[in-house]
Amino acid sequence: MSFSLAEIFAYAVLAAGGGTLILMLVQQVLSDIRLRALHRREIMLFEERLNGMREYRTQLQVLPAAWSGTRKFRVQAKKPEGGDICSFHLVPHDEKTPLPAFKPGQYLTFHLDVGGRKHVRCYSLSDCHHADHYRVSIKKMTPKDAHYSVSTHFHEQLNEGDVVDVAAPGGDFVLDPQGNGALVLSGAGVGVTPVLSMLNALVAAKSRREIWFFYGVINGSHHILRDQVREWHALGWPNLHIVVVFSDPLPTDEAGRDYDERGRVDPALLKRLLPSSNFDFYTCGPGPMMQGLRDGLKEWGVADTRVHDEAFVQVKQAVSINATKISFRKSSLDLELSGAATNLLDFAHKENVEIPSGCKIGHCGACQTALVEGNVRYLQPAKFNIEKGCCLPCICLPDGDIVLDA
Ligand SMILES: Cc1cc2nc3c(=O)[nH]c(=O)nc-3n(C[C@H](O)[C@H](O)[C@H](O)COP(=O)(O)OP(=O)(O)OC[C@H]3O[C@@H](n4cnc5c(N)ncnc54)[C@H](O)[C@@H]3O)c2cc1C
Incomplete structure (x- = not known):
């Protein structure tokens, strides 16, 4: 039960100096003061956070749109984090800032020449948006076979001052930091x-x-x-x-x-x-x-x-497939695929047909190839907007005989 100040004052006057009521009055006044201070602090904290959120939203709204194709970035800092992970701070080589916004959870796609071959790899942005740099953190993978991996290249060859070609942030594993909910x-x-x-x-x-x-x-x-x-x-x-x-x-x-x-x-x-x-x-x-x-x-x-x-890596599962003829037009190869297969890209690579690849999980589009004839079936939904008349060999298998422009 709580009393208004006026009520308490009236009781106090009625009791004409009653000790208990005076004590109640003092307690109520103190508790009112405490509550008001608490509410003020709560309101201040709330306003501070609200302003922070508004500021954050405004910052993102004024940022430029992402680039198409690749853009050159310079490694401004290379920071070993421990556990075979190294972070790279990338600044735009053209020095045009602020950098376009990205949604937290998205990744950058790198196009690199490693060991005389072109490679495409995705690396998640590992920090929130900064106007002047992006950050990625890369683990040095040790391939099962002896080939030289891209992550090793990042760790061992790429140094501060070096320039890399990077496609704009992408991916739909994203969070809206302004959203609601736990x-x-x-x-x-x-x-x-x-x-x-x-x-x-x-x-x-x-x-x-x-x-x-x-x-x-x-x-x-x-x-x-x-x-x-x-x-x-x-x-x-x-x-x-x-x-x-x-x-x-x-x-x-x-x-x-x-x-x-x-x-x-x-x-x-x-x-x-x-x-x-x-x-x-x-x-x-x-x-x-x-x-x-x-x-x-x-x-x-x-x-x-x-x-x-x-997932950063594809969980591969061989699925059974009816005997199918696959023609690789540029390589002048007609092959038969039967029994079990993981995906078209693996099949092509096994037969030494050159198809570039990147994420191998249908995200980056590096392996997109024109499907000249026939149809394919997808083993998982593509996260990349596939061009009409093309397919993503890393996540599909033929559905009947096909001709690929590879
Ligand atoms: C959307 C996306 C985001 C990614 N973000 C990051 C990131 O933030 N940091 C990062 O270090 N990597 C990330 N990766 C993985 C990265 O793209 C490369 O696959 C990884 O660096 C290995 O490439 P590589 O050329 O060094 O090795 P490869 O020659 O391609 O492979 C080497 C061996 O390692 C295996 N392998 C590759 N990646 C992994 C893994 N993560 N776990 C277990 N085995 C693996 C391969 O199957 C292969 O046997 C991401 C991948 C995707 C698709």
Whole structure:
């Protein structure tokens, strides 16, 4: 029960100096003052965040449109992050800034000459938007065979001052930092890059959404976000929860200091820590982690439309195929494909037919090839806008006899 100041004053006068009422009066006045101060602080905080969000939106609205084709970028800084991951800060070679905006979660597509061959690779933007540079963070992959990989080229050959050809940000694994609703962002290993960009964009936008960020990594020697985790904690936002998960901690790694949970970012962990399943989930990491989360979240009653993920590598599965004739026109080759096959690109490469390739998951369009005759069937939806009369060999197989312009 609460009294207005006037009521209390009237009671106090009536009681003509009654000690209890005077005490009540003083308590009520103090509590009113405290409440008002609290409300003022709340309002100030809210206004501060609202202004931050408005500022962020205005900044993005005035940015130029993305470029078509490729644009030259210079490596301004190369920063080893640990765990075989290196970050590259890229500034436009033409020095025209601000840089076009991108949606957190998108990637840049690099066109490079490596070992005398042209290569196309996608790398997620790993930070929020900055007017003067983009950042990507690249893990040095060791190929199973002896070939020289593009990520090795980045680590070993590409230095500060070098110039690279880059296609504009793309991809639809994206988050709107101005949106509403609670979020779970989870990333493991180098797969953390797109969700890191999402989190940094939310922080830049001073988001008030409920945010849970799960980062899974082997141990302290692979933990590339140590400083950032400290900075996020220092914000002291009650709506931001950071969970660092080590699968195999080193003896020197200390629970509570270096990591929060031991194990993997999996449905059991999410169910244990999250207050409910009422979130939108964004995940990037190894295939089994994403499949496990998809299955577990479905079981938990999360609608498919609320689960978003992105793979860096294709999970290949051979599917059986009726005997089909494939003619590669430029190579003057007529071949038969029968039994089981993974995709047209693998088949072409096995037969030494030169088709350029990039992401190999239907994102970047590097392998787009004219389909001169026949039809193909897609093994997964293409994320690239395929030109009429063409196909993406990395994610399709022939549907009957075909002729390809390769
Ligand atoms: C949309 C998208 C975003 C990406 N973002 C990033 C990023 O932010 N940082 C980053 O380091 N990479 C990222 N990648 C992966 C990157 O494009 C290359 O595939 C990777 O660098 C390997 O290329 P490579 O030429 O070095 O090795 P390749 O010669 O192509 O392959 C080397 C070997 O490693 C395997 N392999 C390749 N990538 C992985 C992986 N991630 N996990 C396990 N095995 C793998 C291949 O199957 C192969 O056996 C992304 C890929 C996509 C499609």
